Amino acid sequence: MPQEDKTIFTPRDEHTDDRYDAQRIEQKWIARWQSDPSLYAAEAHPTKPKYYVLEMLPYPSGALHMGHVRNYSIGDALARYMWMNGYNVLHPMGWDSFGLPAENAAIKNNTPPKEWTLGNIAAMKAQMKRLGFGYDWSREVTTCLPDYYRWNQWFFLKFYEAGLAYRKKSKVNWCPQCATVLANEQVVGGMCWRHEDTPVEQRELEQWFLRITKYADELLRDLEKLQGWPEKVRVMQQNWIGRSAGTLVDFDLGGTVGPAGSTITVFTTRIDTIFGATSVQLAPEHPIVRDLVVRNHELRAQVENLIAEQRRAKEAGDIGNIEKHGVFTGRYAKNPFTGEAVPVWVANYILMDYGTGAIMSVPAHDERDYEFAQKYNLEIRVVILPASSDPEETMAEPELPFTTMDGILVNSGEFSGLSCADAIAAMSARAAEKGFGKATVTFRLKDWGISRQRYWGTPIPMVYCDKDGLVPVPEKDLPVILPDNVPVTLAGGSPLAGVPSFLNTTCPKCGGPARRETDTMDTFVDSSWYFYRYTDAQNDKAPFDSAKAAYWFPIDQYIGGVEHAILHLIYSRFWTKFMRDIGLVKNEEPVARLFTQGMVIKDGAKMSKSIGNIVSPDEMVERYGADATRLYSLFAAPPDRDLDWQESGIEGIQRFLGRVYRFFLRNPVNRDVNAPTAPLSPAARAIQRKLHQTIKRVSDDFQGRWHFNTCISAIMELVNEIYSAEVAIAGGQVPASVILEAQRTIALLLAPMAPFFAHELWEMTGETSNLLKAPWPKYDAALAAEDEIEIPVQINGKLRGLVIVSADATEDQIKQAALADDKVNAAIAGKQIVKVIVVPKKLVNIVSR
RNA sequence: GCGGAUAUGGCGGAACUGGCAGACGCGCUAGGUUCAGGUCCUAGUGAUCGCAAGGUCGUGGAGGUUCGAGUCCUCUUAUCCGCACCA
Numbered sequence: 044m045p046q047e048d049k050t051i052f053t054p055r056d057e058h059t060d061d062r063y064d065a066q067r068i069e070q071k072w073i074a075r076w077q078s079d080p081s082l083y084a085a086e087a088h089p090t091k092p093k094y095y096v097l098e099m100l101p102y103p104s105g106a107l108h109m110g111h112v113r114n115y116s117i118g119d120a121l122a123r124y125m126w127m128n129g130y131n132v133l134h135p136m137g138w139d140s141f142g143l144p145a146e147n148a149a150i151k152n153n154t155p156p157k158e159w160t161l162g163n164i165a166a167m168k169a170q171m172k173r174l175g176f177g178y179d180w181s182r183e184v185t186t187c188l189p190d191y192y193r194w195n196q197w198f199f200l201k202f203y204e205a206g207l208a209y210r211k212k213s214k215v216n217w218c219p220q221c222a223t224v225l226a227n228e229q230v231v232g233g234m235c236w237r238h239e240d241t242p243v244e245q246r247e248l249e250q251w252f253l254r255i256t257k258y259a260d261e262l263l264r265d266l267e268k269l270q271g272w273p274e275k276v277r278v279m280q281q282n283w284i285g286r287s288a289g290t291l292v293d294f295d296l297g298g299t300v301g302p303a304g305s306t307i308t309v310f311t312t313r314i315d316t317i318f319g320a321t322s323v324q325l326a327p328e329h330p331i332v333r334d335l336v337v338r339n340h341e342l343r344a345q346v347e348n349l350i351a352e353q354r355r356a357k358e359a360g361d362i363g364n365i366e367k368h369g370v371f372t373g374r375y376a377k378n379p380f381t382g383e384a385v386p387v388w389v390a391n392y393i394l395m396d397y398g399t400g401a402i403m404s405v406p407a408h409d410e411r412d413y414e415f416a417q418k419y420n421l422e423i424r425v426v427i428l429p430a431s432s433d434p435e436e437t438m439a440e441p442e443l444p445f446t447t448m449d450g451i452l453v454n455s456g457e458f459s460g461l462s463c464a465d466a467i468a469a470m471s472a473r474a475a476e477k478g479f480g481k482a483t484v485t486f487r488l489k490d491w492g493i494s495r496q497r498y499w500g501t502p503i504p505m506v507y508c509d510k511d512g513l514v515p516v517p518e519k520d521l522p523v524i525l526p527d528n529v530p531v532t533l534a535g536g537s538p539l540a541g542v543p544s545f546l547n548t549t550c551p552k553c554g555g556p557a558r559r560e561t562d563t564m565d566t567f568v569d570s571s572w573y574f575y576r577y578t579d580a581q582n583d584k585a586p587f588d589s590a591k592a593a594y595w596f597p598i599d600q601y602i603g604g605v606e607h608a609i610l611h612l613i614y615s616r617f618w619t620k621f622m623r624d625i626g627l628v629k630n631e632e633p634v635a636r637l638f639t640q641g642m643v644i645k646d647g648a649k650m651s652k653s654i655g656n657i658v659s660p661d662e663m664v665e666r667y668g669a670d671a672t673r674l675y676s677l678f679a680a681p682p683d684r685d686l687d688w689q690e691s692g693i694e695g696i697q698r699f700l701g702r703v704y705r706f707f708l709r710n711p712v713n714r715d716v717n718a719p720t721a722p723l724s725p726a727a728r729a730i731q732r733k734l735h736q737t738i739k740r741v742s743d744d745f746q747g748r749w750h751f752n753t754c755i756s757a758i759m760e761l762v763n764e765i766y767s768a769e770v771a772i773a774g775g776q777v778p779a780s781v782i783l784e785a786q787r788t789i790a791l792l793l794a795p796m797a798p799f800f801a802h803e804l805w806e807m808t809g810e811t812s813n814l815l816k817a818p819w820p821k822y823d824a825a826l827a828a829e830d831e832i833e834i835p836v837q838i839n840g841k842l843r844g845l846v847i848v849s850a851d852a853t854e855d856q857i858k859q860a861a862l863a864d865d866k867v868n869a870a871i872a873g874k875q876i877v878k879v880i881v882v883p884k885k886l887v888n889i890v891s892r
Numbered sequence: 893g894c895g896g897a898u899a900u901g902g903c904g905g906a907a908c909u910g911g912c913a914g915a916c917g918c919g920c921u922a923g924g925u926u927c928a929g930g931u932c933c934u935a936g937u938g939a940u941c942g943c944a945a946g947g948u949c950g951u952g953g954a955g956g957u958u959c960g961a962g963u964c965c966u967c968u969u970a971u972c973c974g975c976a977c978c979a
Binding site for chain 1 (some may be wrong): 895906912974
């Protein structure tokens with residue numbers, strides 16, 4: 044760069060403010076957008092293809108955190124990109140606003156949950172507007188308001204009618220901190236999902252359940268269809284559903300035992316090993332155990348002990364490592380295949396809530412059974428020979444256990460000689476034929492317990508009448524309103540039970556006195572269908588209009604954290620399948636494509652109050668502006684990876700925005716310029732070329748990988764290119780039309796990611812049209828093409844030279860150019876050329892000896 | 893134990909179909925501008941040997957395929973995440 048030109052770069056006049064002032068620009072556009080509430084509204088009668096982009100709705104905790112900002116920045120960028128590409132975009136937002144934190148806050152601050160929640164919503168909505176997210180607020184959904192939760196109640200009634208909502212007394216998960224029941228999905232490693240250090244207790248309670256297990260097979264099978272979902276999430280759901288095909292087999296105890304019966308039904312996936320079953324193991328809580336030990340005090344005490352051990356291990360989240368321990372009941376049960384009586388044990392590692400709570404123990408072919416048999420000296424009998432082994436050698440010195448499926452049966456009566464797979468089929472069939480067993484499928488997935496002994500949730504619309512028993516609230520009486528002014532404590536028991544005006548009602552059937560159900564629904568009910576409500580948020584006749592849902596669904600792109608991979612996303616899928624069955628929707632799945640963004644971390648750790656590494660979005664917006672905050676959250680890492688927040692990084696973004704801004708200020712253009720007639724100067728051509736290359740790169744990233752970090756890099760490169768041509772620009776070598784195109788394109792490319800700034804730039808180019816709906820720039824391959832390209836020349840794979848050839852040079856021309864290069868010649872002097880590989884437009888490799 | 897992912901400069905990351913490793917940003921160094929300072933502009937910045945020209949090494953590790961490997965194959969290590977005596 045010539046010395047005399049350097050003043051160009053600092054055209055500072057003390058009286059001219061060429062500083063990029065984010066606050067001024069952003070406030071200006073907020074005011075404008077505020078005056079046009081329909082700006083982001085989805086079209087009611089569209090003539091365009093639809094696109095439904097959705098970010099998971101937040102819990103209104105009081106303030107947005109950086110994870111939200113990242114989530115919404117991704118979604119907003121996508122929504123804006125789709126708007127610019129002519130789609131009818133649905134981009135709504137709402138509030139998952141029931142839940143325990145509101146009650147905790149109520150206790151702490153003596154503020155009613157409703158007040159606290161609605162205040163938080165107002166504050167967070169203001170933050171979202173300040174950040175410039177483009178939501179259709181006319182469709183806002185607030186789940187804690189009766190116009191929404193009445194439809195939770197309506198759905199509950201539909202489930203009830205269909206026999207899919209039922210009440211059952213059972214062992215349930217209880218969090219003492221929350222003072223309520225938790226669903227299985229809300230127990231993480233034996234701990235409460237909200238209280239990571241609080242072990243979940245088991246309590247026997249009468250609860251409402253939704254029969255999600257009815258859809259277990261379909262939920263599993265349809266994971267196949269979800270090719271737009273991350274593999275990880277599909278695998279997690281698959282594991283959660285935990286389908287296991289096996290056989291139920293009855294072991295007869297011989298004679299009457301007690302109320303629980305006289306047979307033990309075991310579940311096994313390996314019936315082929317049943318000739319090696321040398322004992323039966325029962326879960327300590329198996330009902331038949333009581334009958335077996337009832338007469339023996341000592342045994343009873345030992346079983347109690349096993350129950351306690353198991354419970355302790357479960358609560359410590361350590362059931363997987365429990366030291367195996369059991370007691371012999373003194374009883375024997377008949378193996379129906381061999382006819383022999385095998386001892387019946389009770390063992391602490393057998394789980395009552397999986398399978399039947401009873402197993403046949405095959406020490407030779409199961410690691411756990413082997414370990415147990417060794418400890419208690421139980422018989423170990425080999426009945427499978429691994430296919431790859433030498434039979435005699437193996438039988439002489441077996442290295443047990445053989446758990447392989449790839450083997451053949453031995454010592455198994457008429458089934459000997461069969462492969463494991465064939466034996467499973469044959470033996471299951473035999474069991475069914477003889478009536479002592481049958482093939483079956485078990486799932487790890489359990490029905491969804493939705494009762495919560497809490498106040499701040501949807502009242503369950505059921506009534507208990509002394510005369511008529513359980514009576515559903517009629518549809519016409521919905522909503523059952525959650526009363527205000529309810530004293531909230533964590534004392535246990537449902538707070539609503541202490542509100543006589545709520546509790547006492549009349550029976551819808553007989554008109555006599557009755558009591559309402561006082562438990563409320565799990566908040567995951569709210570989020571299981573909220574996205575349908577967005578399609579018809581004002582409807583007071585139905586949760587939504589089927590035709591509207593049919594237009595918008597499935598969600599084209601759903602974006603949120605992976606922590607919902609099981610809970611929310613499995614419940615929503617279940618809900619959709621139920622809605623399909625009652626004719627409300629046509630889609631089989633709610634979400635076509637799912638994106639799980641990474642966490643925002645700081646100094647290598649998740650942001651948390653206790654570590655003190657929280658970065659507040661408000662502070663970032665105040666210091667750097669919303670655009671810089673959003674842009675940095677897209678730039679610092681690809682969206683699916685964790686993002687380590689670095690303040691110096693966002694400063695770099697701010698610098699970049701300043702550079703762009705000054706380029707616009709320094710080069711005001713006349714919009715009415717004509718295209719130049721003369722050929723472009725090399726400098727102008729370079730800008731134009733880079734411009735079109737950038738359009739391609741940014742467009743490709745938006746359509747494919749969503750690597751917004753590389754989109755932004757590409758735009759930075761473009762701006763750097765323009766800066767390096769600044770002398771030529773100042774010297775008039777770049778026609779105004781090229782500068783104008785560059786400026787317009789930069790505004791358009793930045794529009795999805797930095798909306799305030801892009802709108803300001805757009806206006807600076809003299810545009811008055813709405814940037815939100817301005818057409819996305821078109822890439823012109825001819826303009827992006829290079830005239831000349833640099834071809835690396837390798838000798839034996841090592842870089843030895845560079846040649847410049849015309850972009851359309853033939854293979855032979857490239858080869859000749861490479862062989863004519865001085866450095867190359869020096870390097871191959873005295874050597875024999877074996878062959879020359881020319882990859883057009885890429886490189887030359889000379890193989891020599 | 894099972895399953896999923898990740899590993900590239902001082903840092904965040906790029907290299908999408910095998911073809912110049914380290915784009916872009918941060919940080920750092922030097923020069924300039926402004927100057928109270930921040931700002932702003934320019935140049936440099938993987939390691940290493942060399943005064944230089946230039947060379948050598950280099951994408952967690954070990955092998956392999958190939959003219960050519962961060963990218964493909966085999967094995968392996970570490971870290972993160974999910975599930976877990978699931979019978």
